[in-house]
Amino acid sequence: MHKLLRRLWPAPNVSTLSSLSAYERWAAAYPPHAHNALMQAEEAAMLSLLPALSGQRIVDLASGTGRYGQLALEQGASQVVALDNSPAMLHHNRLVERALATSEALPLPPACVDGVICGLALGHLPSLIASLAEISRVLRPGGWALISDFHPFIFLNGQRRTFTAPDGRTYAVEHHVHLYADYHSAAGAAGLVIEAVLEPRLGLDTTVRFASAATAQGTPVVLVLRLRKPA
């Protein structure tokens, strides 16, 4: 099958890799900027909810190659720490302060940061509970978190998170559906309040195109939430 068709319309027998294994293969070709239309829609929604960053201490959680950490520095953050559980992604991350860590156990003291940005990562985990509890623990009272995830509707419509590895094969990456209700209950359990939600939609807010006819125009492609730790 042609490479472009493979990317848009993965064969049903595409193997699914764990997040660690997938990003080990993907890291060298994963640029630190929005590199497809879904990410562009996601980034526009994230930036529209981003608080002023001047002088703020920020964690770029599940930073990958550093897209949001770099944006935070450009927007005046005083300190940005990038954390990710993939050695390969961190190797290609140019942020000065970076460390290997899982979102479920952050190597930071309580109440030490103003904001946490976590882009397109929590869907790789089966549960949100431990990660949201950790985000809450490291935020100062009044601090915020900005989180994005692949929208449950598109996954349930059959879309997969895929990439083409250096071996020329297309793989899917492990993904777990988290409904808005899951975010709501995990945030509540962590003592965080959801203060804003965006769901950019196919054909309306984004030029994302999927080959699957099952994904109707108007289907949301990402879920973006801003959470607040009460002061």
Ligand SMILES: C[S@@+](CC[C@H](N)C(=O)[O-])C[C@H]1O[C@@H](n2cnc3c(N)ncnc32)[C@H](O)[C@@H]1O
């Ligand atoms: C789709 S990439 C997004 C990278 C970056 N946040 C961005 O938006 O460009 C997902 C990232 O989440 C990381 N990740 C997955 N599970 C993780 C976990 N439990 N803890 C920390 N990072 C994780 C992966 O290694 C990968 O770098």
